[in-house]
Amino acid sequence: MSTPFTETAGLPVNAAQPVVTYSPVTFNVPGRPAPLEIKVSAPVGGENLPVILFSHGHGASNFLASLNGYGPLANFWAAHGFIVLQPSHLDFPGLGLRDDVSAGAPLFWRARVEDMHFILDHLEDIESTVPGLGGRMDRTKIAAVGHSMGGHTVGMLSGMTVTDPRDGTVFDLRDERITASVVMAGPGAGEDLAAPASERFPELGGTTFSQMTEQALVVVGENDYNPVFSERKTWRADAYWRSPGQNKTLLTLFEAEHILGGVSGYDAAETTDENPERVAALRALIWAYLRSAFDPSDPAWTDACAALAAQPTPWGRVEVR
Template sequence: MNTLFTEAAGLPVNAAQPVVTFAPVTLTVPDRPAPLEIKVSAPVSGKGLPVILLSHGHGASNFLASFHGYGPLANFWAAHGFVVLQPTHLDFPGLGLRDDVTAGGPLFWRSRVEDMRFVLDHLDDIETIVPGLAGRVDRTRIAAVGHSLGGHTVGMLCGMAVTDPLDGTVLDLRDDRIAAGVIMAGPGAGDGLARTAAERFPDLTTTSFTTMTTQALVVVGDEDHNPMFSDRQDWRADAYHRSPGRNKTLLTLQGAGHMLGGISGYDAGETTDENPERVAAVRALIWAYLRSTLNPGDPAWADAAAALAAQPTPPGHIQTKDNVVDEPSDQLTGCR
């Protein structure tokens, strides 16, 4: 039976408007093995527009792990009032660098963070290059959003710590220009990494959330469990359970796998749980969260949460840390 797809899964959002997309914006980065290419999506009108830095996942697809991916999210957020900046990280398969360990492969976890910071450092250049964008961006309202390995990138921008395997230095690469983060299906703490994954991706074994203080929304699927990565069912929720403070929120999606219904691209072959309405809910809830987080007093998140809870069969549920007594620790496994 043919089913009508909705834009926001019955959740309240503002009116959409046409979107202008410009790509690539190409920036030359000293000592980077390839130029940094960025896709920019923005509404055709409006000023004081908040910014979303969107970090793609690692993935096995040819093009989704680049600025070519995540159209279902980027297009929606731009249509509803955000400027969305999508850098292509060095792990994009098309660059042919994943096997270059000396350059940071296969994950390029550190250069990914440097990419995001470089984009923020050159917002003036981006505004100048993109026709009609100059003077319309609000530099005080910036969020970072990432999926899978992109969630790891966002975690680091929000204060998550990683130990440099070369010299044992604990790296704190947070960026105070990021007012809020959204981590979608990101890797959990290093102590929960399965042996197979630890051997393949040793850089992930030192991930710690005990210093991730920036406010953040953590989005996970309740069926996103792969024993190749971790034995723990709640591993991908560690950014919520193990980070300090009460400024964290957890959105758990029912029946969702790692692609959360297909967020990485339209009709993406790598999606095992394809569900357009789930994608609609994910993007609308993240939009509402960022609206309220970047605009204190905006009721978008409260309205969306109430609408979600009122649905006969909600696609997910929300948790906050309002009732947490003890601060999280990397020695805890968390609970549901």
């Protein structure tokens, strides 16, 4: 007998609203080889809404690595009170730039962060462009959330540094307008990057977390291990273990692999561990974390962790340092 999917895997969240989506909001950015396109999702009601800047992964699929991906997350967060902004970074395959080394290919690691800076500089323009959005955005409550290479982008916004392999320049591109961050399955420390990945993605070899001082939730899959990237099984958790402590939280999802149950899209072929209930738990936990990160008096995160621990078969475990 089949069982219906749930929205939150039994974890407490507020009531959902209908969602309005507007796409694309387009900016012609000087020096960028393609216009910056952004998808905006928001609940139909509410004022002083917090904002999520979402950074997609690099991925091999045609459209999930763009503003068109990650619907299971973006739709949920918008329905439960966030304005979600999803840019297409330059590694979106549809732009045809993944082989253009002069533009920053293949990963466009620096351009990705610059996209987010640009969006933060133009929130007022986004508000005025999207019908019904004007005056509803709380620009003091902005989170950056990203998956895989998007996690690398979010890490940089939170103080993770990258040494450019071409000339040794150290880039610290943090943005203090970001008040909370969520790194999902992001790359780990460059010193433990395996040879195959180092040859293909040398930029990842310069990743360091010693200056990542901002508060962050780091999400990893228990079975997200690929020796092509690192021989160390805890590599994807480095944003937690190797950054300064006291404001870092680690969520380990049991039995999850790199796509964490299917975060990148509905019924995505790239998902090797498809589980809609795991995705439901993850998005509810991130929602709760951000609510309490923005407002420490909000019990959402405490309540979610208690509910997670009380489940007969919890979806994961939470650690704090």
